[in-house]
Amino acid sequence: MDYTFIDSADGVEYIPNQTQWKPEQGIFNIKPYKVQFPREKIALRSWTMWRYKEALPFHDQRCFNISLGEGGTPLLPLNADDPNILVKLDYLMPTGSFKDRGAAVLISKARELGVKEVLADSSGNAGTAIAAYCARAGIKSYIYVPENTSERKLAQMKAYGAEIHKIAGSREDTAIAAKRTVEEEQLFYASHVYNPFFHEGTKTFAFEIWEQMNYQIPDQLILPVGNGTLLLGAYIGFQNLLESGMIQRLPKLVGVQAENCAPIAQAFHRKRDINPVSNTGTLAEGIAIADPVRGSQIMKAVKTTGGSIITARENEIETARGELSSKGFYVEPTTAATYAAFKNYKQANLSKEAKVVMSLCGSGLKK
């Protein structure tokens, strides 16, 4: 069986290749394929995301698995006296963010295709992850970033050997510059937004939670949302579990945006289509996406699960970060924004019995 892409607009199928990053009409999604969860076998494997290999898009015999030991992150109570609010520590990944899940699958696929050079654009964490997995795979990486990207993320990318291109203007300007170069130079576009193999990696977040909760699922998941790679990955992952009969329902997906850059939250609450917004400035650089390419897919996933999109107030992000640090969790502002929004949401929307998992997805050492 080959793992193929389909055009979101007309369902036409495409075989992934080195240069095509977009179909004729819409964007690429992965064509659903058969997944399995042999629990006894999985339980005997090492604690990385590759333990779910029957649910990943690789043929065993052809798998060029590029790995830095990603996945298998702890799931802990946020507070020792409340077993119902859990945090998933994806900031403990090899490069310090959940993006390693997606990069591991995407760069393994690039390697399978024989790619020698890739280009990616990022607000920081995805670029860092792509740079690291490219280093591991012996692939040259060019990373386009907004000029105000934090110095520590840039230093990390450089250390992995990436060639950095700082682009003036907004995050969207960076994406435009990246796509132009990809087209001109006919490069492999290692995009966490456009390439659906990235979501095939982030979906392992869902599998791990299911296994760590003793094959149960939470009632609600609280996740940061910029381009939605974690939220969409989680959605696909829980769908995989549901369709395989491993679970009987989906958890509610609750996405968090920064109040100062919240195109999906606005559309969700005003019950209208997503319109691009202007980013009026936020510490949460990782979710400052003014015009998300997969915005309507994110909305659909949230609505299908009965979830919601909530926002973090700017003046609450630093305090939330301090509070998490005081509990021992040192995270970056984007992750603190998730917690800031969750605290307000919890008061009005959650019963004491509700089981919740919140993602702590980016390390404080990055900013």
Ligand SMILES: N[C@@H](CCOP(=O)(O)O)C(=O)O
């Ligand atoms: N980009 C973020 C977190 C949100 O992920 P996204 O795929 O929804 O943009 C980060 O850098 O941590």
